[in-house]
Amino acid sequence: MDHASAHRSESPAGSRIRFARPQDMSRLAELIHEHVAYEKSAPRPAGLAERLGPRLFAEGARLWVLLAETPDGTVAGYAACSEEFGFWDASPYLHMDCLYLAEEARGHGLGAALMGAVADLARERGLGHVEWQTPDWNEGAIRFYDRLDGAGGRAKRRYAWPV
Template sequence: MVRELADFERLVDEAIATPRQFHDALFGPAPAVYAFVVDDDPAAGTLAGFALYFLNFSTWLGVHGIYLEDLYVRPQFRGSGLGKRLLAALAAECVDKGYGRLEWWVLDWNTDALDFYRSQGAVPMDEWTVQRLTGAALANLAGQAQEEA
């Protein structure tokens, strides 16, 4: 399903994670990534959708929150309420554990997702921009830390 998501998001070349990496991240000795899944056919072990998330922390609130990395529902199940169930499960996890917020990014062209999230009460944070370091830029900055150590 991750490949399906990457294809949908037009980012298939960036999806290089292996099943083993997912297994280790979710089920290893110290998991730091979690997931909710929705079965299409539990007997067959096929999935209709998933929400992959991890904890973050708010220095303003002084408590953890959940960062939703990906929420994906297969096309044939969209509109059936599965996305809402997954999002509600994440909200319940936040409330049950005393976390301060649930947040995520949405591609700006994905108007169906934007409309869905807003219908659930989510608000855009237009005053913020996303920043990222990868590849050579990440290695270069890390090298500067090692030089200063």
């Protein structure tokens, strides 16, 4: 699957899931800032789109952003993924770093469509599974993920260490 391909799984009527394009960067940055605020995290510095775009669209990048578009063409959410390597299994997997839908886009099937696209991406890249995390206070996300067939939570604490 390349960056121009459309997602083939079921999406709510009139909506679609597609890969991000360079012209989507300003809207993607808006959604990321909304997501950061929703998760009560510290604001990110200005210039996010300018820093992210070159990495996302670099030749050979193993970083993908899938966008959820409403029937009117509004980009209403995203899933950001990268290929990672699991030492315990000695195999690569798809890491979904972020999944976010604007508040008005929730409850219409776009989250399930994004997760379907993430699963398709993993399968098409020959990756055996997808991993992600969500804050333990985000009960809505936890209920959503718990409804995914075969998905299961793993208790771990995530650390960040500025160096």
